Amino acid sequence: MPSYWLVKSEPDVYSLDDLEKERGGSATWEGVRNYEARNFLRAMKRRDKVLFYHSRVKEPAIVGVATVARESYPDPTQFEPASDYFDPGSDPEDPRWSMVDLRFSLRFVRPVTRAELKRTAGLEEMPLLARGNRLSVTPVTPGQWAIIARLGKRRA
DNA sequence: GCCAACGTTGGC
DNA sequence: GCCAACGTTGGC
Numbered sequence: 001m002p003s004y005w006l007v008k009s010e011p012d013v014y015s016l017d018d019l020e021k022e023r024g025g026s027a028t029w030e031g032v033r034n035y036e037a038r039n040f041l042r043a044m045k046r047r048d049k050v051l052f053y054h055s056r057v058k059e060p061a062i063v064g065v066a067t068v069a070r071e072s073y074p075d076p077t078q079f080e081p082a083s084d085y086f087d088p089g090s091d092p093e094d095p096r097w098s099m100v101d102l103r104f105s106l107r108f109v110r111p112v113t114r115a116e117l118k119r120t121a122g123l124e125e126m127p128l129l130a131r132g133n134r135l136s137v138t139p140v141t142p143g144q145w146a147i148i149a150r151l152g153k154r155r156a
Numbered sequence: 157g158c159c160a161a162c163g164t165t166g167g168c
Numbered sequence: 169g170c171c172a173a174c175g176t177t178g179g180c
Contacts, residue, residue, distance in 0.1 A: 132161040
């Protein structure tokens with residue numbers, strides 16, 4: 001049985017559109033530099049389903065779904081001095097940071113906005129909605145998934 | 157654009 | 169090991 005997750009992305013930097021247009025179909029999800037988020041990346045299994053959330057925009061929203069195309073492996077950018085994600089403290093023999101590959105799955109019929117998530121019963125426990133939460137990767141329960149998937153299929 | 161919340165850094 | 173300072177995230 002697949003597990004469920006949610007990833008955040010700023011669409012100005014990388015959007016669901018960008019994921020859909022990837023040549024070869026999947027994208028490397030590099031650059032996560034938070035231990036808790038990294039641990040979630042490491043727990044992802046191939047074919048797990050991932051809600052794709054657009055942050056730092058006027059109407060933050062879940063816009064669609066991706067799937068895990070490749071399970072976690074070392075993020076090469078941690079060893080690239082020219083990269084924004086370079087981490088001089090990471091040991092190549094025991095890399096500190098991991099990433100996965102994600103593949104576009106589907107776009108919701110309409111975005112499910114943060115405002116709507118907040119007023120929907122059953123989603124109160126989502127880390128995404130907790131005050132001050134900044135994790136870019138979080139787990140989603142099957143119950144939360146069912147509610148959100150349903151909202152995403154429903155026409156406005 | 158503002159600013160609260162957060163994780164990290166570094167002085168002591 | 170503490171904690172203030174700092175830089176970043178991200179909703180509003």
